[in-house]
Amino acid sequence: MTTTLIVLAHPAPTSFNAAWARASEEACRAFGDTVLMSDLYDLGFDPAERAVHYPQGVATDPFDVLKTQQAASETSALPQPVLNEVDKIRAADRIILHFPLWWFAPPAMLKGWCERVLVNGGLHDTDNRFDTGLFRGKSVLFCVTTGSKAAESAHNGKEGDVQMLLWPLAYTFRYLGFDVLRPHVVHGVHGYHKGAARDALQERLRGALMDQRELLENYAALPRLTFNADDEFEGGQLRNGAPVHSLFIRQDP
Structure with a gap:
């Protein structure tokens, strides 16, 4: 049985991103997966790493993130919100991340989740990274929205190549040993469409939600980076x- 972790990083529960994450959840449950959910905004997850998250004596002074995370991992002193996410990552066979692209990058919430949850000494160390990463044989898929059009997000587009913009996040998971699937992107998702353009967008988004089950049904055949x-x-x-x-x-x- 497959265990799938779905991570949502969008502040609006009525957003397309949230509906898309629910479509992933419904599809995975229909396949018989064990599904773990992390709606980061709903959880009130704090994306800012800092010394006050750790018990006295664990955080270094001055605060060194890598050394503190390592010490906390070795002494079972990770903050509970972080430990909850670490446990989900360890349990998952695959991770599906749902998020918008803001200012040419994933939201700060998702970046902070990576900084706090992908803990040094727990999920990686100098001997266990890249080809020797602890998560070899596991995979991650990014389901991403952009406000820009597909043409604008192409390799020669004015908004920059979306695959390049997502590469740092992909390499983050590569560092841990994950297989990283080619990101699946839905373009032109924003609230400024009017009239026929808005109707066309809504129809296109409904189609994307309906297609999600087929996408995940063919997960094993999706291209890898x-x-x-x-x-x-x-x-x-x-x-x-x-x-x-x-x-x-x-x-x-």
Whole structure:
């Protein structure tokens, strides 16, 4: 049986993002999955990492996030909201993240969730990352909305290549050992459409919700992002002749 963790990072429970997350939940339950939910705004999750989250004597002074998280992981002193999320991640076979793209990046809530929940010493360490990550064999899918049109979010679009904008988040999960599926994006989602344009958007969004079950039914066949293997680096840099999968890591011009 598959365990699926669905993470929603949108403040409005009536938003398309929220409805999309519910469609994922309904589909996964129909498949017989065990479904875990994390609606981050509904949970009141605090995305800001800081020393006051930890018991006295655990947080370093000055506050060092990596050392504090490691000490808290080793002494069972992680903050309860963080521990709840850590337990879900460990239990999940796959994670589906639902979020909008704001200011060319995921919302601060989701970034903060990563910073606080993907704890050093618990979910990764220097010996367990990338090809030796603790979550090898598990996968993550991003279900993302943009306000921009698909053409504007293309590799030559004025809003920037959406796949590039999402690459840092994808590499975050790659760092932990996850397989990262190619993000699934719904474009042009904003509240300024009027008249026929608004009607067309609503029809398109209804179609996306109806299509979610089929998308997840074919989950195993969805394309994966490709990253460089550990042995393709030497001295922390890409070996000459190694393949290039992203402009973020590339050969000398």
